[in-house]
Amino acid sequence: MKRFFVVCLFSLVAVFPVFAAFQEGDTAPDFNTQASLGGKPFAFSLREALKKGPVVVYFYPTAYGRGCNIQARTFAINHDKFTAAGATIVGVSLDSIERLNEFSADPDYCASKFPVASDVDGKIANAYGLTVDESTVGRKDSRGVQVDHGSIQRTTFIVGTNGKILATVGGLKPAENVEKALELVQRQAVGKQTP
Numbered sequence: 745m746k747r748f749f750v751v752c753l754f755s756l757v758a759v760f761p762v763f764a765a766f767q768e769g770d771t772a773p774d775f776n777t778q779a780s781l782g783g784k785p786f787a788f789s790l791r792e793a794l795k796k797g798p799v800v801v802y803f804y805p806t807a808y809g810r811g812c813n814i815q816a817r818t819f820a821i822n823h824d825k826f827t828a829a830g831a832t833i834v835g836v837s838l839d840s841i842e843r844l845n846e847f848s849a850d851p852d853y854c855a856s857k858f859p860v861a862s863d864v865d866g867k868i869a870n871a872y873g874l875t876v877d878e879s880t881v882g883r884k885d886s887r888g889v890q891v892d893h894g895s896i897q898r899t900t901f902i903v904g905t906n907g908k909i910l911a912t913v914g915g916l917k918p919a920e921n922v923e924k925a926l927e928l929v930q931r932q933a934v935g936k937q938t939p
Contacts, residue, residue, distance in 0.1 A: 766873055768911055772801070772903040773871035777863060778841045779834065782856035783849030785841050788834060790903070797830040798910065798932065799903045800925050803874055804918075805895030807839045807847035807860065808885035815898070815918035816853040816860075822926055823857040829926075829933040831902070833858040836868055838876065838893040869896045900925045902932070 766772065772790070779788035793799045802819070804812045819826075819833055826833055835854070839847070841862045848854045863869055866876040878894040885891055899914040900921055911928045913921055 766901065766909050766912065768909055770909050771907055772901060772909050773868070774907070775861075775868045775871065777836075777861045777868060779859040779861035780841060780844040780848040781859040783845045785845060786859075788859055788861050790834075791907075793832055793834065794903065794905050794907060796832060797905060798832075798929060800826060800831055800833045800900060800929065801836060801872075801903055802833070802898075802900040802921070802925070803836050803869055803872065803896045804898055805880070806837055806885060806891050806893070807843050808853075808887055808889065809891075809895075810886050811898070811918040812837075813853050813886055815922060816847070817855075818919045818922040820853065820855040820857040822922060825926055826929060829929045831929045831933075835860040836863050836896070837861075838863055838866060838869075838896060840864060863896075864893070866894070866896070872899070872901060874899055902928055904932075 774790050776787065776789045778785055790799060804815055806812055839862060844860045844862055848860050849856055854860060869876060874897050876894045876896060880895040881893060883891050898921060901912055902910045902925060904910045910932055913924045916924060
């Protein structure tokens, strides 16, 4: 019976991805990739972005996914609050840069407020300990367009200027994910001001 329990436990670990392989204080994997801001592609570098302040790196399943639309819109609405706390935002998905050009400029979602980065081969997600779910290939997005890639678990990492992870946010609904990330960024900013 004990052996059966251990086998079941290991099976569950294999089925459900380990949440947040990286924890507070771990070094965030650096990455360089193509991203889009306001419909214009550019080379994004996490290392370069960190020179300006903390970076909120949020992984999401797909551009124009129903929950992803809510999350992007919530980030866009709260963009000025993140900026006031000294943080920048970058979204990461398995989408092609062409798809991200549309999403980043869409006034209903990203609204040209922050970049979204392309991780077509899933290497960035994997480096952050996140798995790619290939079972979602072929689903339709909110526009009715077929999505030709898998999805990444919705997880947000707040990376400090020293390249260390300050916090990880996961397991929340899209808008709550953004609200929690904002709360953590604002708390971090207040902590730096306090002697």
